Amino acid sequence: xxxxxxxxxxxxxxxxxxxxxxxxxxFRGRDGGTRADLSGADLSRADLSGINLSxxxxxxxxxAESDLRKAKLPGADLSAANFHKADxxxxxxxxxxLPGADLSxxxxxxxxxxxxDLSNVNFQGAQLRNVNLRLANVNGAKFTGAxxxxxxLRETDLQGADLSGVDLSTTLLPKGFTAPQSKQKTA
Numbered sequence: 001x002x003x004x005x006x007x008x009x010x011x012x013x014x015x016x017x018x019x020x021x022x023x024x025x026x027f028r029g030r031d032g033g034t035r036a037d038l039s040g041a042d043l044s045r046a047d048l049s050g051i052n053l054s055x056x057x058x059x060x061x062x063x064a065e066s067d068l069r070k071a072k073l074p075g076a077d078l079s080a081a082n083f084h085k086a087d088x089x090x091x092x093x094x095x096x097x098l099p100g101a102d103l104s105x106x107x108x109x110x111x112x113x114x115x116x117d118l119s120n121v122n123f124q125g126a127q128l129r130n131v132n133l134r135l136a137n138v139n140g141a142k143f144t145g146a147x148x149x150x151x152x153l154r155e156t157d158l159q160g161a162d163l164s165g166v167d168l169s170t171t172l173l174p175k176g177f178t179a180p181q182s183k184q185k186t187a
Contacts, residue, residue, distance in 0.1 A: 003047040
């Protein structure tokens, strides 16, 4: 069972490749360009590695189990998008808008979440090693069981985030932050 190619995916009667070409023109400021609006699109199990959807509108889009490695999504509106078990390693989501998104069990190591709206995002069981969450809004975000090794949380207000069951021993935390006491396993 392989991943779907962009040329085989349609949204609102248009081929994804045509939408992406028009978005690239929009992004570069060329004639004939149109910002991609893939709100509600089914992009699950798709090969979208390296895709440029900077500033695109992707509300409620389904990216479950898709390959988005090294994708460019800065400033994209990904409100309530589904990234369950998606591979986002090395993607750039700087200043992306993700309130209510599902990144449960996602491979999201090495991501730039700098200044993102991550309110109420579900990160449960996600791989979040080496991510940058500086100045991100994580109010209501659930990190339960996430791997946050060497994550950067400096300058991030962690109030309202659920970090239960997360090993923060190698995480760069805000000054003065004390991790909630979790039940320690005894040997």
